[in-house]
Amino acid sequence: MNAGEWMGRPLGERTVAYDERDAILYALAVGAKAAQLDLVFEERLRVLPTFALTLAQWAPDALGSAGAFDTGTAVHGAQRLEVLRPLPRSGELVMKAWVRDVWDKGSAAVVEVEVESHCFVATWSIFAPGAGGFGGDRGPSAPPRPATPARLTTQVPTGENQSALYRLLGDRHHMHVDPEAARAAGQPRPFLHGLCTLAAVLFPLAAEAGAHPADLQGLACRFAGPVFPGDTVEVAFHPGETATGFEASVGDRPVLTGGEVRFR
Structure with missing residues (x-):
């Protein structure tokens, strides 16, 4: 197939x-x-x-x-x-x-x-x-980066044990804990699950919106690069009329792009 x-x-x-x-x-x-x-x-x-x-x-x-x-x-x-x-x-x-x-x-x-x-x-x-080239539709392009500068940035630290802890919730892919598996995946060491990074940045996003994180209504983002346990993630906010746009980076390296979040 x-x-x-x-x-x-x-x-x-x-x-x-x-x-x-x-x-x-x-x-x-x-x-x-x-x-x-x-x-x-x-x-x-x-x-x-x-x-x-x-x-x-x-x-x-x-x-x-x-x-x-x-x-x-x-x-x-x-x-x-x-x-x-x-x-x-x-x-x-x-x-x-x-x-x-x-x-x-x-x-x-x-x-x-x-x-x-x-x-x-x-x-x-x-x-x-390696799975492309079957003659299908290319689908949507990546959303453009926000045209205006971020109105607020904040820092989210990650823990040295965070990837090992998050694995206990069900996503036990070896690359998140085993150095050898991480190297086979092209990374220098085990890295944090993208969904863990995404959930972690929702805390300051909710605070900026004046909402509780459990009031989340919808979100979307792209995973642009790995976060390694112990990294500090910088989150940039782009508030809009119906949703807040966001991006996240470690240093000058993007890790989450095209983010959009809504709270009740």
């Missing part, structure tokens, strides 16, 4: 159970502080909406296991999330997944996996080197 033949392919349905401990572990792994009791204390718990992305990780993993792309070279290129209603503190989520689109970028393909539940709709864009 060429990559284009996967378009529209159903990936099935799965029910995933979780409890308050899982939601609290997630909050701590992405940077919540012990003083934020409504994120780390079961008696007051509000579940971060991006926790849904760990519950739905089975879908892109299933597609890779089915042979749609080389799991050793493919990378997570972009992410979208639309929040339909708050996640319960604990319970079960029934999710359905399918291959929404496959774009032909010439030397590579971009495979979009969509996961739906009654609480959210999430879309992974997987960049698959």
Whole structure:
């Protein structure tokens, strides 16, 4: 099969159970502080909406296991999330997944996996080197960088153990903890999950919007480069009428681009 033949392919349905401990572990792994009791204390718990992305990780993993792309070279290129209603503190989520689109970028393909539940709709864009050239549509281009300077920047530190901690939530790809696997993936050492970086920058984004991070309504971004545990991520804000644009970098190296976030 060429990559284009996967378009529209159903990936099935799965029910995933979780409890308050899982939601609290997630909050701590992405940077919540012990003083934020409504994120780390079961008696007051509000579940971060991006926790849904760990519950739905089975879908892109299933597609890779089915042979749609080389799991050793493919990378997570972009992410979208639309929040339909708050996640319960604990319970079960029934999710359905399918291959929404496959774009032909010439030397590579971009495979979009969509996961739906009654609480959210999430879309992974997987960049698959060597899988293009099948004659398909190139798809959308990367969004342009904001034309105006950032109105605010802030710094988000990451922890030395953050990647190892985040792995316990389900995404156990070896490149995030094993130096040898990281080198095989073209990186000098284990690096942070893109979804962990994305969730970590939502804390200052929510603060700037005057919202609680659990009030997230929607987000989108592209992953432009790795963050290594211990790096400090600088987040640039571009407030708009309906959403806040954002970018993130480590030094002069972009790590998140084309970001957009909305809070209730």
